[in-house]
Amino acid sequence: MNAIEAKKATGIGAAVRRKEDFRFITGNGNYTDDINCPGQTHAFFVRSPHAHATVDAIDFADALAAPGVISVLTGKDVAADGLGGLICGWMVHSKDGSPMKTGAHPVLALTHVRYVGDHVAVVIAETAAQAKDAAELVEVTYGELASVTAVAGAQASGAAQVHAEAPRNTSFEWELGDKAATEAAFKNAARVISLDFANNRLIPNAMEPRAAIGDYDKGTGIYTLYTTSQNPHLARLVLSAFVGVAPENKLRVIAPDVGGGFGSKIFIYAEETVCAWASKKVGRPIKWVAERSESFVSDAHGRDHQTHAELAVDANGRMLGLRVKTIANLGAYLSTFSASIPTYLYATLLSGQYDLPAIYCEVDGVLTHTAPVDAYRGAGRPEATYVVERLVETAARELGIDPAEFRRKNFIRKFPHQTPVIMAYDVGDYEASLNEACRMIDYDGFPARKREAEARGMRRGIGFSAYIEACGIAPSAAAGSLGAGVGLWESAEVRVNPTGSVEVMTGSHSHGQGHETTFAQLVSDRLGIPIDNVEIVHGDTDKVQFGLGTYGSRSGAVGMSAIQVALDKVITKARKIAAHILEAGEGDIVFEDGRFTVAGTDRGMAFAELALQAYLGMKFPTSEIEPGLKESSFYDPTNFTFPAGCHIAEVEIDPDTGVVRVIKFVAVDDFGNIINPMIVEGQVHGGVAQGIGQALLENAVYDPETGQLLSGSFMDYCMPRADDLPSFDVGVTTTPAPSNPLGLKGCGEAGAIGSPPAIINAITDALGIRDIAMPVTPERAWRAANGL
Amino acid sequence: MTVVAMQVNGKQVSADVEPRTLLVHYLRENLLLTGTHVGCDTSQCGACVVHVNGKAVKSCTVLAVQAAGAQVRTIEGLADGDALHPVQAAFKEHHGLQCGFCTPGMIMTAVDMLRRIPRPDETTIRHELEGNFCRCTGYHNIVKAIKAASEAL
Numbered sequence: 001m002n003a004i005e006a007k008k009a010t011g012i013g014a015a016v017r018r019k020e021d022f023r024f025i026t027g028n029g030n031y032t033d034d035i036n037c038p039g040q041t042h043a044f045f046v047r048s049p050h051a052h053a054t055v056d057a058i059d060f061a062d063a064l065a066a067p068g069v070i071s072v073l074t075g076k077d078v079a080a081d082g083l084g085g086l087i088c089g090w091m092v093h094s095k096d097g098s099p100m101k102t103g104a105h106p107v108l109a110l111t112h113v114r115y116v117g118d119h120v121a122v123v124i125a126e127t128a129a130q131a132k133d134a135a136e137l138v139e140v141t142y143g144e145l146a147s148v149t150a151v152a153g154a155q156a157s158g159a160a161q162v163h164a165e166a167p168r169n170t171s172f173e174w175e176l177g178d179k180a181a182t183e184a185a186f187k188n189a190a191r192v193i194s195l196d197f198a199n200n201r202l203i204p205n206a207m208e209p210r211a212a213i214g215d216y217d218k219g220t221g222i223y224t225l226y227t228t229s230q231n232p233h234l235a236r237l238v239l240s241a242f243v244g245v246a247p248e249n250k251l252r253v254i255a256p257d258v259g260g261g262f263g264s265k266i267f268i269y270a271e272e273t274v275c276a277w278a279s280k281k282v283g284r285p286i287k288w289v290a291e292r293s294e295s296f297v298s299d300a301h302g303r304d305h306q307t308h309a310e311l312a313v314d315a316n317g318r319m320l321g322l323r324v325k326t327i328a329n330l331g332a333y334l335s336t337f338s339a340s341i342p343t344y345l346y347a348t349l350l351s352g353q354y355d356l357p358a359i360y361c362e363v364d365g366v367l368t369h370t371a372p373v374d375a376y377r378g379a380g381r382p383e384a385t386y387v388v389e390r391l392v393e394t395a396a397r398e399l400g401i402d403p404a405e406f407r408r409k410n411f412i413r414k415f416p417h418q419t420p421v422i423m424a425y426d427v428g429d430y431e432a433s434l435n436e437a438c439r440m441i442d443y444d445g446f447p448a449r450k451r452e453a454e455a456r457g458m459r460r461g462i463g464f465s466a467y468i469e470a471c472g473i474a475p476s477a478a479a480g481s482l483g484a485g486v487g488l489w490e491s492a493e494v495r496v497n498p499t500g501s502v503e504v505m506t507g508s509h510s511h512g513q514g515h516e517t518t519f520a521q522l523v524s525d526r527l528g529i530p531i532d533n534v535e536i537v538h539g540d541t542d543k544v545q546f547g548l549g550t551y552g553s554r555s556g557a558v559g560m561s562a563i564q565v566a567l568d569k570v571i572t573k574a575r576k577i578a579a580h581i582l583e584a585g586e587g588d589i590v591f592e593d594g595r596f597t598v599a600g601t602d603r604g605m606a607f608a609e610l611a612l613q614a615y616l617g618m619k620f621p622t623s624e625i626e627p628g629l630k631e632s633s634f635y636d637p638t639n640f641t642f643p644a645g646c647h648i649a650e651v652e653i654d655p656d657t658g659v660v661r662v663i664k665f666v667a668v669d670d671f672g673n674i675i676n677p678m679i680v681e682g683q684v685h686g687g688v689a690q691g692i693g694q695a696l697l698e699n700a701v702y703d704p705e706t707g708q709l710l711s712g713s714f715m716d717y718c719m720p721r722a723d724d725l726p727s728f729d730v731g732v733t734t735t736p737a738p739s740n741p742l743g744l745k746g747c748g749e750a751g752a753i754g755s756p757p758a759i760i761n762a763i764t765d766a767l768g769i770r771d772i773a774m775p776v777t778p779e780r781a782w783r784a785a786n787g788l
Numbered sequence: 789m790t791v792v793a794m795q796v797n798g799k800q801v802s803a804d805v806e807p808r809t810l811l812v813h814y815l816r817e818n819l820l821l822t823g824t825h826v827g828c829d830t831s832q833c834g835a836c837v838v839h840v841n842g843k844a845v846k847s848c849t850v851l852a853v854q855a856a857g858a859q860v861r862t863i864e865g866l867a868d869g870d871a872l873h874p875v876q877a878a879f880k881e882h883h884g885l886q887c888g889f890c891t892p893g894m895i896m897t898a899v900d901m902l903r904r905i906p907r908p909d910e911t912t913i914r915h916e917l918e919g920n921f922c923r924c925t926g927y928h929n930i931v932k933a934i935k936a937a938s939e940a941l
Binding site: 017018020021022023024025026027028029031033034129205206207208209257258259260262289291292293511512513514678679681682685686687688689690713714715719720721722723725727728751 | 806808816821822823824825826827828829830832833835862863864866867872876879880883886888889891892895910913914915917918920922923924925926927928929930932
């Protein structure tokens, strides 16, 4: 295969089969639990069985005497070593300018436990079974207190208090938008459509449970932490600068193969903190692997909003204004990014795809005695899309306008477009994706299909969702102005070896997204070298200098752009070297398809030959050009990106059983340019499945009296199975993003963002009802279908 | 402690384990065959599926002693040297995996499925996958891969 053929097969735009697959399909993956350190011990956490209690005494004498037990540590030991608490890295201010309120988040509980699953003590033993057995012997004396798990009532005076520092359990009362302009818009409205929704609480359930190994080296004083992280550098920064486990230069964090994240592995949790810290205390490596029941109670949950929303429309069906009041459940502690999710990642997207002149949104962030709530696939944007797209569909129906037509009438058509809620949309063509989705689902044929279903006694409905989201939350200064505690750029280092093969160190982290393939496609394409000559290195703070990791669908738009900029620098330097060797002016050197040539001549050299010369350093003046070929970039985009698209669901409901079947699901997305269509489609499939899960199956339920998590296992929490889902029809439209050099927007979350309202709009259409609560279980659908 | 011996991927093996040791832990911890994963503790997710005497079994539901003397095959023993099993090849070709954590269990389940039902339709494949969770792919490409493998076998 020559360079041109190679580019076609493995370059940008090709559906390259994944480089990482071989190890996974042959059982040679390297997940945290697959790693064993010599002398390793095992940790098991004693967790609170109560939603809210004082911790009066911990008697672990029997546990310490149990077979194989090495140590039992509690919050007192953490405090004695001067460790700080876990932090929230995003600051939100209330309307009155006061900073968000919360109490301390100790690594292990000191005086109180605040949710079922809260960490009380850790037992470290020779084997995992011994640690677990001994944990049962730890006698904790609790003083049980009243608890509150739902936002309803949590702000009432007299409600059980989560933290004394946050009166009325209210962390913040935040607002966005122009209140007066919105009030005026509503005064002029011909019609106001209002709805009350719950956005149901979800549990991420990546298939690999969280895990960690802490390994302290007495000789060097260096801690190595293996952990299931989407952002190992952030874990290192927080554990060093805020928790104080070790200075940053004495802490190496490795996130090896990670089995899915969906947001839940962004955050810095108690367990990995304890494994790292305690490995010095016990003088041996400590491994912890979550049991699934621990994942349920202690991984950060997602969503959990209660919202009242109103849309003002004029007599011609033009949207005039949107007014939203949301109460967001934050759980018992503010997790790493939690404050940003129901605020800046939510209300900023409330304009949807529509030319909405006025928006005002209020969000109360409320603390409850439940697991912390933080980013879960989509993170704020699914909640915003649900508000907008449920209201828009309802408005269209109540105005008697076709829902596609109502959307067309109100689409933003001129770019750039400044919304009333911070975002400046740079590019898009919303009608193109709507039209393509209508074509793919045969929208015109729907009435006939509905009649045919009715003849069989089935209720058939169709529902739209024209979503927009924001990815690549940057430039860093913009994110900082909204409260971010870290910059949101990304780094890349391109190391060319003397033989012309390439290693790329990236600050992004792949846990299913296929970066080892897509990032290598970019390098192969730009340098004209075979994809097998490219190695993508990530997930180790010793190898990659710094990076912000993978979440918010940022790895393409930000992570790959950093690689692109570093590649530009490599090519610039290589061209200089080529000019000396080929004895031509630098301006006459053309680099194309892996060869440097002198324009208009047959003189040239392959990339690999040039790489060797760069390292030999003999044929160019090293006083002017340093030998070697390695460049890096810290890339900060100029704007967020705005993936958008249209999802349409067609469902059939059996009124006798209430079973909802998704007959057809069409997703047409504008992700800008696409590096690997196979991987992009896979991301859409997975996202849509999670969105359908939210709409039909999944619900995290706490007992309102006891605060126990009732949906605490796969028996009780309904994960989508293969026979719950259809095959999906995925299409694309393209407007390249102008804010990054590759024109990428991000595709990781769109499926989960766009799909839930499409499903609910289809169900309400099928049943001829105004609203129905997620998840639409057969019981709920059956009741609605039968007017019960 | 109990000495438990069995044949794993064609090799005779033996280890001294606590009687309560589950087959999955025997494979992972004693034999260091870490391709078989633990994704839940309640036999729901199927990440731990291996073959015991030719049948797909959730190895987190079986005590190692129950498999004493059995023929066990894990994901590590599926390929014939460097030649991938057609189900493995189909998962790669059709992007039937993302994070890879459920994949060994999915593949072992699919191999057993196709042994029993050589030409399953989409509905049958989806029904047969009821015991295996995947959180990444939405199952779309897993179903496609199994269908393709059934045609290749």
